[in-house]
Amino acid sequence: xxxxIFRQTPSRQAMPNHDCKRVTDRPFRSLQILxxxxxxxxxxCQTGTGQQLTALNTAEGSTENIGSLxxxxxxxxxxxxxxxxxxxxxxxxxxxxxALADFDKALQLNPNYYQAWANRGLIKRLKGDRTGALADxxxxxxxxxxxxxxxxxxxxxxxxxxxxxxxxQDFEQAIRLDTTDARAYYNRGLLYQQxxxxxxxxxxxxSAISLQNDAPAPYNGRGLSYLALGDEDxxxxxxxxxxxxxxxxxxxxxxxxxxxxRRGDNARARKSYLQATKLDPSYAPAQEGLRRVTS
Numbered sequence: 001x002x003x004x005i006f007r008q009t010p011s012r013q014a015m016p017n018h019d020c021k022r023v024t025d026r027p028f029r030s031l032q033i034l035x036x037x038x039x040x041x042x043x044x045c046q047t048g049t050g051q052q053l054t055a056l057n058t059a060e061g062s063t064e065n066i067g068s069l070x071x072x073x074x075x076x077x078x079x080x081x082x083x084x085x086x087x088x089x090x091x092x093x094x095x096x097x098x099a100l101a102d103f104d105k106a107l108q109l110n111p112n113y114y115q116a117w118a119n120r121g122l123i124k125r126l127k128g129d130r131t132g133a134l135a136d137x138x139x140x141x142x143x144x145x146x147x148x149x150x151x152x153x154x155x156x157x158x159x160x161x162x163x164x165x166x167x168x169q170d171f172e173q174a175i176r177l178d179t180t181d182a183r184a185y186y187n188r189g190l191l192y193q194q195x196x197x198x199x200x201x202x203x204x205x206x207s208a209i210s211l212q213n214d215a216p217a218p219y220n221g222r223g224l225s226y227l228a229l230g231d232e233d234x235x236x237x238x239x240x241x242x243x244x245x246x247x248x249x250x251x252x253x254x255x256x257x258x259x260x261x262r263r264g265d266n267a268r269a270r271k272s273y274l275q276a277t278k279l280d281p282s283y284a285p286a287q288e289g290l291r292r293v294t295s
Contacts, residue, residue, distance in 0.1 A: 216242035
Protein backbone atom coordinates (compact mmCIF):
# COMPACT_ATOMS: atom_id res chain seq x y z
CA UNK A 1 0.00 0.00 0.00
CA UNK A 2 1.29 3.44 -0.88
CA UNK A 3 1.85 5.62 2.14
CA UNK A 4 -0.44 8.67 1.88
CA ILE A 5 2.34 10.96 3.09
CA PHE A 6 3.86 10.72 -0.38
CA ARG A 7 0.74 11.91 -2.20
CA GLN A 8 1.82 15.49 -2.62
CA THR A 9 2.50 17.68 -5.63
CA PRO A 10 6.16 18.71 -5.72
CA SER A 11 6.89 22.43 -5.52
CA ARG A 12 9.13 23.92 -8.17
CA GLN A 13 10.32 27.34 -7.07
CA ALA A 14 13.95 28.28 -6.62
CA MET A 15 15.97 31.07 -5.09
CA PRO A 16 19.63 32.12 -5.02
CA ASN A 17 21.88 29.51 -3.44
CA HIS A 18 23.33 29.78 0.06
CA ASP A 19 26.94 30.94 0.14
CA CYS A 20 28.07 28.80 3.05
CA LYS A 21 30.46 25.86 2.68
CA ARG A 22 29.11 22.34 2.99
CA VAL A 23 30.61 18.90 3.15
CA THR A 24 29.24 16.58 0.48
CA ASP A 25 28.19 12.98 1.13
CA ARG A 26 30.30 10.18 -0.21
CA PRO A 27 28.80 7.91 -2.87
CA PHE A 28 26.44 5.31 -1.44
CA ARG A 29 25.52 1.88 -2.73
CA SER A 30 22.29 1.70 -4.69
CA LEU A 31 19.50 -0.66 -3.79
CA GLN A 32 19.77 -3.65 -6.08
CA ILE A 33 17.57 -4.03 -9.13
CA LEU A 34 16.10 -7.47 -8.66
CA UNK A 35 17.23 -9.99 -11.24
CA UNK A 36 13.63 -10.98 -11.88
CA UNK A 37 12.77 -7.48 -13.08
CA UNK A 38 12.92 -8.88 -16.59
CA UNK A 39 10.12 -11.29 -15.87
CA UNK A 40 7.80 -9.55 -13.40
CA UNK A 41 6.20 -6.09 -13.51
CA UNK A 42 9.04 -3.63 -13.02
CA UNK A 43 7.03 -1.47 -10.61
CA UNK A 44 7.24 -4.36 -8.17
CA CYS A 45 11.03 -4.25 -8.23
CA GLN A 46 13.26 -2.15 -6.04
CA THR A 47 14.65 0.38 -8.45
CA GLY A 48 18.01 1.75 -7.43
CA THR A 49 18.69 4.57 -5.03
CA GLY A 50 21.56 5.54 -7.29
CA GLN A 51 24.97 6.91 -6.66
CA GLN A 52 25.24 10.08 -4.63
CA LEU A 53 24.03 13.07 -6.58
CA THR A 54 26.79 15.57 -5.84
CA ALA A 55 30.27 14.27 -6.53
CA LEU A 56 33.13 15.16 -4.26
CA ASN A 57 35.27 18.05 -5.43
CA THR A 58 38.66 16.45 -4.90
CA ALA A 59 40.44 19.75 -5.53
CA GLU A 60 38.78 21.23 -2.46
CA GLY A 61 40.14 18.35 -0.40
CA SER A 62 43.62 18.51 -1.91
CA THR A 63 46.75 18.89 0.18
CA GLU A 64 47.44 22.22 -1.51
CA ASN A 65 44.02 23.62 -0.68
CA ILE A 66 44.15 22.40 2.91
CA GLY A 67 47.57 23.97 3.23
CA SER A 68 46.29 27.33 2.05
CA LEU A 69 43.35 27.11 4.45
CA UNK A 70 45.74 26.33 7.30
CA UNK A 71 47.64 29.48 6.42
CA UNK A 72 44.40 31.44 6.72
CA UNK A 73 43.82 29.96 10.18
CA UNK A 74 47.33 30.92 11.25
CA UNK A 75 46.53 34.51 10.32
CA UNK A 76 43.06 34.41 11.92
CA UNK A 77 43.12 31.76 14.67
CA UNK A 78 39.85 32.94 16.21
CA UNK A 79 37.77 32.92 13.03
CA UNK A 80 35.19 30.09 13.23
CA UNK A 81 34.46 30.34 9.50
CA UNK A 82 38.07 29.47 8.69
CA UNK A 83 37.84 26.26 10.73
CA UNK A 84 34.49 25.41 9.15
CA UNK A 85 35.91 25.77 5.64
CA UNK A 86 39.01 23.73 6.42
CA UNK A 87 36.87 21.12 8.15
CA UNK A 88 34.84 20.82 4.97
CA UNK A 89 38.05 20.34 2.98
CA UNK A 90 39.23 17.67 5.39
CA UNK A 91 35.86 15.96 5.04
CA UNK A 92 36.12 15.94 1.25
CA UNK A 93 39.59 14.44 1.58
CA UNK A 94 38.22 11.66 3.79
CA UNK A 95 40.14 12.92 6.83
CA UNK A 96 37.17 12.73 9.15
CA UNK A 97 38.94 13.04 12.50
CA UNK A 98 40.67 16.23 11.36
CA ALA A 99 37.33 17.51 10.05
CA LEU A 100 35.66 16.85 13.40
CA ALA A 101 38.43 18.69 15.22
CA ASP A 102 37.94 21.74 13.01
CA PHE A 103 34.16 21.75 13.40
CA ASP A 104 34.58 21.34 17.16
CA LYS A 105 36.85 24.39 17.17
CA ALA A 106 34.44 26.40 15.05
CA LEU A 107 31.60 25.60 17.46
CA GLN A 108 33.75 26.39 20.46
CA LEU A 109 34.32 29.84 18.96
CA ASN A 110 30.69 30.26 17.88
CA PRO A 111 28.14 27.87 19.44
CA ASN A 112 25.42 29.26 17.14
CA TYR A 113 27.28 28.42 13.94
CA TYR A 114 24.50 26.34 12.42
CA GLN A 115 26.46 25.44 9.26
CA ALA A 116 29.21 23.90 11.39
CA TRP A 117 26.64 21.90 13.38
CA ALA A 118 25.26 20.45 10.14
CA ASN A 119 28.72 19.77 8.75
CA ARG A 120 29.76 18.00 11.92
CA GLY A 121 26.53 16.00 11.74
CA LEU A 122 27.47 14.76 8.29
CA ILE A 123 30.94 13.70 9.39
CA LYS A 124 29.49 11.86 12.37
CA ARG A 125 27.04 10.13 10.05
CA LEU A 126 29.87 9.06 7.74
CA LYS A 127 31.76 7.71 10.76
CA GLY A 128 28.72 5.71 11.84
CA ASP A 129 27.78 7.86 14.84
CA ARG A 130 24.11 8.19 13.98
CA THR A 131 23.03 9.35 17.43
CA GLY A 132 25.62 12.11 17.42
CA ALA A 133 24.76 13.04 13.84
CA LEU A 134 21.07 13.38 14.66
CA ALA A 135 21.82 15.58 17.65
CA ASP A 136 23.99 17.86 15.52
CA UNK A 137 21.43 18.16 12.73
CA UNK A 138 18.73 18.92 15.30
CA UNK A 139 20.91 21.61 16.86
CA UNK A 140 21.56 23.19 13.46
CA UNK A 141 17.83 23.32 12.71
CA UNK A 142 16.99 24.67 16.17
CA UNK A 143 19.34 27.60 15.51
CA UNK A 144 18.14 28.22 11.95
CA UNK A 145 14.87 26.59 10.96
CA UNK A 146 15.37 27.79 7.36
CA UNK A 147 18.68 26.01 6.75
CA UNK A 148 17.94 23.65 3.88
CA UNK A 149 21.21 21.70 4.05
CA UNK A 150 20.47 20.53 7.59
CA UNK A 151 17.08 19.13 6.53
CA UNK A 152 18.67 17.35 3.57
CA UNK A 153 21.43 15.92 5.74
CA UNK A 154 19.01 14.80 8.43
CA UNK A 155 16.75 13.32 5.76
CA UNK A 156 19.61 11.18 4.51
CA UNK A 157 20.31 10.09 8.07
CA UNK A 158 16.67 9.11 8.51
CA UNK A 159 16.92 7.09 5.28
CA UNK A 160 19.92 5.27 6.77
CA UNK A 161 17.71 4.48 9.76
CA UNK A 162 14.84 3.30 7.50
CA UNK A 163 12.63 6.08 8.88
CA UNK A 164 11.09 6.78 5.50
CA UNK A 165 8.35 9.18 6.56
CA UNK A 166 10.74 11.32 8.60
CA UNK A 167 13.18 11.39 5.67
CA UNK A 168 10.43 12.43 3.27
CA GLN A 169 9.29 15.22 5.58
CA ASP A 170 12.81 16.62 5.79
CA PHE A 171 13.34 16.61 2.01
CA GLU A 172 9.88 18.14 1.62
CA GLN A 173 10.75 20.87 4.11
CA ALA A 174 13.94 21.72 2.23
CA ILE A 175 11.89 22.05 -0.95
CA ARG A 176 9.32 24.23 0.81
CA LEU A 177 12.24 26.49 1.70
CA ASP A 178 12.84 26.90 -2.05
CA THR A 179 16.17 25.11 -1.90
CA THR A 180 18.37 25.14 -4.98
CA ASP A 181 20.18 22.04 -3.72
CA ALA A 182 19.40 19.30 -6.23
CA ARG A 183 19.80 16.62 -3.56
CA ALA A 184 16.46 17.53 -1.98
CA TYR A 185 14.55 16.71 -5.18
CA TYR A 186 16.72 13.71 -6.00
CA ASN A 187 16.32 12.14 -2.57
CA ARG A 188 12.59 12.81 -2.46
CA GLY A 189 12.35 11.27 -5.92
CA LEU A 190 14.00 8.12 -4.60
CA LEU A 191 11.38 7.86 -1.88
CA TYR A 192 8.54 8.36 -4.36
CA GLN A 193 10.16 5.70 -6.52
CA GLN A 194 10.38 3.23 -3.65
CA UNK A 195 6.66 3.77 -3.05
CA UNK A 196 5.88 3.06 -6.71
CA UNK A 197 4.82 6.66 -7.38
CA UNK A 198 6.90 6.93 -10.52
CA UNK A 199 5.23 9.97 -12.06
CA UNK A 200 6.08 12.01 -8.96
CA UNK A 201 9.57 10.49 -8.95
CA UNK A 202 10.12 11.52 -12.58
CA UNK A 203 9.12 15.09 -11.76
CA UNK A 204 11.57 15.25 -8.89
CA UNK A 205 14.42 13.72 -10.87
CA UNK A 206 13.74 16.24 -13.64
CA SER A 207 13.94 19.06 -11.09
CA ALA A 208 17.23 17.69 -9.78
CA ILE A 209 18.56 17.59 -13.34
CA SER A 210 17.51 21.19 -13.93
CA LEU A 211 19.51 22.21 -10.86
CA GLN A 212 22.53 19.98 -11.51
CA ASN A 213 22.63 18.63 -15.04
CA ASP A 214 26.14 17.20 -14.90
CA ALA A 215 25.44 14.35 -12.46
CA PRO A 216 24.48 10.84 -13.64
CA ALA A 217 22.45 9.89 -10.55
CA PRO A 218 19.16 11.65 -11.38
CA TYR A 219 19.31 10.34 -14.95
CA ASN A 220 19.65 6.80 -13.64
CA GLY A 221 16.82 7.39 -11.19
CA ARG A 222 14.52 8.89 -13.79
CA GLY A 223 15.39 6.15 -16.26
CA LEU A 224 14.37 3.46 -13.81
CA SER A 225 11.03 5.15 -13.19
CA TYR A 226 10.48 5.53 -16.93
CA LEU A 227 11.20 1.82 -17.27
CA ALA A 228 8.75 1.00 -14.48
CA LEU A 229 6.08 2.88 -16.47
CA GLY A 230 6.96 1.00 -19.66
CA ASP A 231 8.69 3.94 -21.36
CA GLU A 232 11.73 2.05 -22.57
CA ASP A 233 12.94 4.67 -25.05
CA UNK A 234 13.14 7.50 -22.51
CA UNK A 235 14.71 5.13 -19.99
CA UNK A 236 17.40 4.14 -22.50
CA UNK A 237 18.09 7.80 -23.32
CA UNK A 238 18.56 8.60 -19.63
CA UNK A 239 20.88 5.65 -19.00
CA UNK A 240 22.97 6.61 -22.01
CA UNK A 241 23.17 10.20 -20.78
CA UNK A 242 24.29 8.97 -17.36
CA UNK A 243 27.14 7.07 -19.03
CA UNK A 244 28.04 10.11 -21.14
CA UNK A 245 28.32 12.23 -18.00
CA UNK A 246 30.41 9.69 -16.08
CA UNK A 247 31.42 6.38 -17.62
CA UNK A 248 32.85 5.06 -14.35
CA UNK A 249 29.50 4.34 -12.66
CA UNK A 250 28.62 0.65 -12.60
CA UNK A 251 24.91 1.28 -12.14
CA UNK A 252 24.66 3.24 -15.39
CA UNK A 253 26.19 0.42 -17.42
CA UNK A 254 24.01 -2.20 -15.72
CA UNK A 255 20.91 -0.10 -16.45
CA UNK A 256 21.91 0.25 -20.09
CA UNK A 257 22.52 -3.50 -20.25
CA UNK A 258 19.05 -4.15 -18.88
CA UNK A 259 17.52 -2.31 -21.83
CA UNK A 260 19.65 -4.27 -24.29
CA UNK A 261 18.59 -7.47 -22.54
CA ARG A 262 14.92 -6.56 -22.71
CA ARG A 263 15.36 -5.93 -26.43
CA GLY A 264 16.95 -9.33 -26.96
CA ASP A 265 20.38 -7.91 -27.80
CA ASN A 266 22.34 -10.17 -25.50
CA ALA A 267 25.69 -9.39 -27.11
CA ARG A 268 25.48 -5.71 -26.24
CA ALA A 269 23.89 -6.48 -22.89
CA ARG A 270 26.80 -8.75 -22.03
CA LYS A 271 29.31 -6.06 -22.99
CA SER A 272 27.61 -3.49 -20.76
CA TYR A 273 27.18 -5.90 -17.86
CA LEU A 274 30.87 -6.78 -18.14
CA GLN A 275 31.79 -3.10 -17.98
CA ALA A 276 29.65 -2.71 -14.88
CA THR A 277 31.35 -5.68 -13.16
CA LYS A 278 34.78 -4.29 -14.02
CA LEU A 279 33.87 -1.01 -12.36
CA ASP A 280 32.28 -2.69 -9.34
CA PRO A 281 32.84 -6.45 -9.05
CA SER A 282 30.42 -6.61 -6.10
CA TYR A 283 27.49 -4.93 -7.90
CA ALA A 284 24.85 -7.69 -7.76
CA PRO A 285 22.52 -6.48 -10.58
CA ALA A 286 25.44 -6.57 -13.02
CA GLN A 287 26.56 -10.02 -11.82
CA GLU A 288 23.04 -11.42 -12.09
CA GLY A 289 22.44 -9.83 -15.49
CA LEU A 290 25.72 -11.18 -16.82
CA ARG A 291 24.73 -14.68 -15.74
CA ARG A 292 21.41 -14.35 -17.52
CA VAL A 293 22.81 -13.23 -20.87
CA THR A 294 25.66 -15.78 -20.86
CA SER A 295 23.68 -18.82 -19.75
